[in-house]
Amino acid sequence: MTKKKDIKFLRVAHLRGPNIWTYRPVIEAWIDIGELEDFPSNKLPGFNERLTALLPGLVEHRCGVGERGGFIERLEGGTWAGHILEHVVLELQNMAGMKTGFGKTRSTGEHAVYKMAFRTRDAVVGRAALEAGHRLLMAAINDEAFDMAATVAQLTELVDRYCPGPSTAHIVDAATDRRIPSIRLTEGNLVQLGHGAAQRRIWTAETDRTSAIGESIASDKDLTKELLASCGVPVPEGATVRSADAAWEEAQDIGLPVVLKPVDGNHGRGVTLNLMTEGEVRTAYAIASEAGDSTAVLVERFIPGNEHRLLVVGRQVVAAAKGESLWVTGDGKASVTDLVASQINTDPRRGESEEHPLGRVNVQDSEILLDLRRQGLTPESIPQDGQKVLIQVNGNVADDVTDRIHPEVAHAASLAARVVGLDIAGIDLVCEDISRPLSEQRGAIIEVNSSPGLLAHIKPASGEPRNVGRAIVDHLFGDGENGRIPIVGVTGKLGASLIARLIGCLLNAGGKHAGVANGEGLYLDGRQVHKGDCTGFAAGERLLINRNMEAAVFESNARSILAEGLPYDRCAVGIVTDMGGLEDVAEFHIRDSEALANVIRSQVDVILGDGSAVLNAADPEVVKLAEFSDGRVIFYAMDEQLAVMREHRARGERVVFARNNHIVLAEGEIETSLLDLGKIKPATVKHPASVLAATAGAWALGLPHDLICGGLRAFDATPKKTNY
Template sequence: MTKKKAIEFLRVNHLRGPNIWTYRPVIEAWLDIGALEDFPSNKLPGLYERLVAWLPGLIEHRCGVGERGGFLERLKEGTWSGHILEHVALELQNLAGMRTGFGKTRSTGEIGVYKMAFRTRQEQVGLAALHTGRDLLMAAIDDTPFDLTAAVAALKDIVDDHCLGPSTAHIVEAATERRIPHLRLTDGNLVQLGHGAAQRRIWTAETDRTSAIAESIASDKDLTKTLLESCGVPVPEGALVRSAAEAWEEAQDIGLPVVVKPYDGNHGRGVSLNLMTQEDVEAAYHLASRKGDSESVIVERYITGDEHRLLVVGTQVVAAAKGEALWVTGDGSANITALVDSQINTDPRRGTDENSPLNALSPENGAEIILELKRQGMTAASVPLAGQKVLIQPNGNVAFDVTDKVHPSIAHAAALAARIVGLDIAGVDLVCEDISRPLDEQRGAIIEVNASPGLLSHLKPADGEPRPIGAAIVGHLFGQAENGRIPIVGITGSQGTSLIARLVGCLVHLTGKHTGVVSTEGLYLDQRLVTPGNAATWDAGQRLLINRTVQAAVFESNARMILTDGLAYDKCNVGVVTDMDGHEVLGEFYINDVDGMANVIRTQVDVILPDGVAVLNAAIPAVAELADLCDDEVIFYGADPELAVIQAHRAAGKRAVILRDGKVVLAEGSSETVILSLTALKPGAAEHPQSVLAAVAATVALGVPADLIGAGLRTFDPLPKKTNH
C-alpha cells in the first residue's frame, strides 16, 4: 500500500517537568510523516514561499544554525516535515501571545517516524498549536487555503482561558529571574512561589501576607477615611448617606461641587465627580448605590486636580500613574457613540481584555458616561455641533506613568495610608494638581485605598516607562538571600532506590527538618507512611512541594517517569544515580540500548543546582561518566575502595563513600572517617550495603554530620510505620 503525504500523530504527551529534552515543560509528539520522508522541504515546490507568507515571524527562528534566519536557511536547503512542524507550532504560540522558542526533532531509527518536542507554557495551548500547526503545514504542502486569522484567534481564546493573566505572569517571570520556582495551584491566578515551608503565595496583587481584615477595611470607604484622618493623612471632608435626599442635604452642608461614590466600591466604578446641582447629586446617588453592595453612599468634597494611583508594595511606593479626562470633538454629523469609536476607541492601547492598559468605552452601556452626558443635556445618540467639545469621562484612565515625579512627602503619605489600612500591597488613589508638590500646598487629598489593585497600568502604561512591579512584589516576599527553595534530593535508577530514599529521609529528619519522601513504597512524612503504594509519581511529588510543613524533600524517580511526565521538581540540591538498567522494557519509547538509557538518566544530573552535588555509583562506568556533566561537586560511592574511579577522585582531594573491612567510610582525599559498621544496621538495611553507601553520600552532600548519620543508621527501621493521620 502506497503511503500518502501526511503527518500522523502516533503519540502526544505533555512532559510537565524536566525531561530528556529540556528543563521545562514541553509537548512531545511522535510523528509518522509517511511519504513525506521522501520529500524534504526543498522538494516541495512553493512550500517555502507559502510558509513565509503565512508566518513571517519564522525569520526570527535561529534553529541549529544559531543565527536569525537559521530555520529559513534550513527550510531552503531541505529539512523534513517533522522539523518544520516543530517551528510552526512554536510560531503559532508566539502569534497567540504566548512567547516561546525551544524545540527539537529527532529521528527514532524507524523510517519516517520522528520524536518532536517543543516548549509550551500551558498544555492546552501547546496541544492546540500542535494540531493547528499540522493543518497549516499540510495546507502549505498541498497548496490549499488556510484561514490563519481564524486559527490564531482561536488560539488566543485558549490562551485567555487557560494561561496566567499578564500581571500574574509578570510576577512569575520576576520570580524566575531570581531562580525562585513556582507552581500554579488553580486554573486561575493563584500561584505558589517556592517549595514546601519556604513557599509564598500570590493571587495577582494579593499575597499570603494580605490580611482579610485589611481587605474588609479597604472595601469600607467610610471606615478607611476615618482611620486615615485619625492618623493625620489628608482626606476630603465627607459623610455616609443612605438616600438621594440625604445626599443632596449633605452636599449642601459640605459645599458644592461634590463627589458621590459607593462606600464599598473599587476601581472607580460608580464614581461621579464635580457635581453642582440637586438633579446631578441625586442621579449620582442612585448610580453609586447600584454599583456598590448596599444603599450606603459617600458624599465628599470635590478636590480640584487629576486622579492619581500610587502602587505601594510593602513600605514603598513602586509606581505611580496619572489619569486624564476624556473628551470628543463634534463634526456636526456623527453622534456621540461614533465620535467615541473614532476618537477614543481607535487608540491601540484600549481594549476589552486585561492586556489593554485602557478600557474601550461604550456610551450606550456605561452608566457613568450616560450620567455625564445627561448632565450636559445629551445622550449617546446626540450629534454635537462641529467643533463642540463634549466631556465623556472626567475620571479614570489612570494609565500615564508619573513615578519619577512623585514628591517624597506624597510617597510617604501613600505608604502610611497602606500601613494604616493594613495592606501589604495597595493602590492608593489621590487627587492633586501637581504630583511633584506636597499635598498641603495644593489642597490635595487621598481619596481611596484599594486592596488587590490593578497592575497593568504600571506594567503597560499608556505613556511613560513600564515599572518592574513583579520584581518589587517578589522582593517584598523573599529576602535578598532567599530563593524559596528547600533542600531536595532526587534519586534515579532501579537498584535499591526506594531504600535509599527512605534512608535519606530518615537521616535528614534527624537534623530537625520536617522531611517528606515519595518512593515506589509510598509517601512518607517524617518517616510515617501516609500513603502506601507507588508514590514515585508526578502528582505525589507535587503533594510534597505544596505542603507548607515540609522543610526537605526526597524524590525517587525512574526512567519511565522521566519519559512520561518529567521530574516532579525543577532543580535539586543532590542528585543520586544508581544504575543504567532497564532499557529492555522501554522499547515503546525507542530506548533500545545503554546510550539511549543514559540520555534519559542524565536528566537527574542535569537538574542539580550549580552549587549542588551529584552522587554517582562508581562501580558502573556509564554512571561514573555522568560526572563530566556536573557543574560542581561529585561524590562517588562504591563497595570497592580500590576502584580506579574512586582512587583518582580521592587523589584530587575529593569525597567518596566506601566500604572498608565491613565499615561504611567517608573518604576525603587521603583521610577516612568511619561512619559505622554494617553489623550495627538492622537486617533490612544491612542486606543492601550499596543503598546504604548511596544514602550516606547523599546526606553528607547535604551537610549532615557524620556522627548523626551513624546514629540515624543504627536506629533506622526499614519496616514502614503506618499512620491514621
C-alpha cells in the same frame, strides 16, 4: 502536485517537569510523516512561499543557524515535516499571545517517525496549537485554504482562559529571575512561589501576607477615611448617606462640587465626579448605590486635579501612574458613539483582555451617560464641528510618573497602606502636581484598594515600565532567600526506593519534617500515607505544595522521566545508582545504553550549583555523568581501590566506601570511619551499596556525622502505615 497523505500522531504527552529536552515543561509528540519523508520542504513546489505567507513571523525564528531568518534558510535548503511542524506550532502560540521559543525534533531511528517537542506555558493551549499547526501545515503542503484569522482568534481565547494573566505572569517571571521555583495551584491566578515550608503564595497582587482584615477595611470607604484622617493622612471631607435626599442635603453642607461613590466599592466603579446640581447628585446616588452591595453611598468634597494611582509594596511606593480625562472632538457628522469608536477605542492600547493597559470605552456606562447629559448630549447626539465633548473624567490611569513623586506624597501613600493594613495596595489620590506636597495644593487620598491592578505600571500608556513583579517578589523573599527546601533526587534501579527512604529518615533525625516519594509509596515524616508507585509527577508535587515539608526526597527512573519529567526543577543532591532499566523504556524508542544515559542524565542536569551529584563509582556509565553536574561530585563504592575513587580523592574530592565492614567518609586525605555496618538493621544492611549511597547523600546535605550514625542505626526498612 499530487496531494500528500496526512501526518499521523502516534503519541502526544505533556512533560510537566525537567526532561530529556529541556528544564521546562514541553509537549512531546511522536509523529509519522509517512511519504513526506521523501519530500523535504525544497521538494514541495510552492510550499515555502505558501507557508511564509501564512506565517510571516517565521522569519524571526533563528533555528540552529543562530540568527534571524535561520529557519527560512533551513526551509529553502530542505527540512522535513516534523521540524517544520515544530516551528509552526511555536509561531501560532506566539501569535496567540503566549510567547515561547524552544523546540526540537529528532528522528527515532524508525523510518519517517520523529519525536518533536516544543515549549508551552499551558498544556491545553499547547495541544490546541499542535492540532492547529498540523492543519495549517497540511493545508500549506497541499495548497488548500486555511482560515488563519479564526485559528489565531481561537488560540487567543484559550490563552486568555487558561494561562495566568499578565500581572501574575509578570510576578512569576520575576521569581524565575531570582531562581525561585513556582507551581500554579489552580487554572486561575493562584500561584505558589517556592517549595514546602519555604513557599509563599500570590493571587495576582494579593499575597499570603495580605490581611483579610485589611481587605475588609479597604472595602469600607467610610471606615478607611476615618482611619486615615486619624493618622494625619489628607482625605476629602465627606459623610455616608442612605438616600438621594440625604445625599443632596450632605452635598449642600459640604459645598458643591461633590463626588459620590459606593461605600463598599473599589477601582473607581460607581464613582461620579464634579457634581454641581441636585439632579446630578440624585442621579449619581442611584449609580453609586447600584454599583455597591448596599444603599450606603459616600458623599465627598470634590478635589480638583488629576487622578493618580500609586502602588505600595511593603513599606515602599514602587510605581505611580497618572490619569487624564477623555475627550472627543466633533465633526458635525458623527454621533458621540461613533466619535468614541473612531477617536478613543481605536487606540491599540485599549482592549478587553488583560494584555491592554487601557480598557475600551462604553458610552452606555451610567457614569458616562451622566457626564454627557450634563453637557446636554446623549450617545446619539452629533456634536458640532470642533466641539470638544468630555467622555470620562477618571478611569484612564496609565501614564507613568514614578520618577516625579514628591517624598511627602510617597510617605502619605505608604502610611495609608499601613494604616489600612495591606502589604500591597493601590493608593488613589487626586492632586494637580504629584511632584509637590499634597498640603500645598489641597490634594487628598481618595481610595485605598486591595488587590490593585498592575498592568498600568507594567505596560504604561506612556513613560517607563516598572518592574513591580520584582518588588513583590523581593517583598516576599528576603536577601538570600530562594524559596527552596533541600531536595534529593534518586534515580536508578538498584535500591533507589531504599535509598530514598533512608535519606528521609536521616533528615527526620536532623529535626526536619521530610517527605519521601518513591516506588513503594508516599511518606510524611516516615509514615506511609499512600501505598504504591509514587515516582510520578503528581505524587511528587504533593510534597512540594505541602507547607509542612522542610525537605523532600524523590525516586525516579528512566521511565518516569520519559513519561512526565522530574517533579522538581532543581535539587540539592542528585543520586544515580546505575544505568539499568533499558528493557523498561523500549516503547519510548530508547534502544541502547547511550540513549538511556541521555535520559538518566536528566537527574544530574538539575543539580544546583551549590549542590552535589552522588554517583556509583562501580558503574562506568554512571561515572561519565560527573561532567554534567553543576555542583560537586561524591563517588561511592564498596571498593575504595577503584581507579575512579582513588583519582577523585587525590584531587581533594569526596568519596564514600566500606573498609573492614565500616563506612568510611573521605575528603582528600582526611578520613572519618563512620559506623560498623553490623550495627545497621539486617533488612537494611543486606543492601550495603545503597547504605553507602544514602550516607553520601546525607553528607552532601551537611548532616552531622553523629546524626548520620544514629539515623542509620534507627532506620527500619518496614514502613509504618497510617491513615494520615
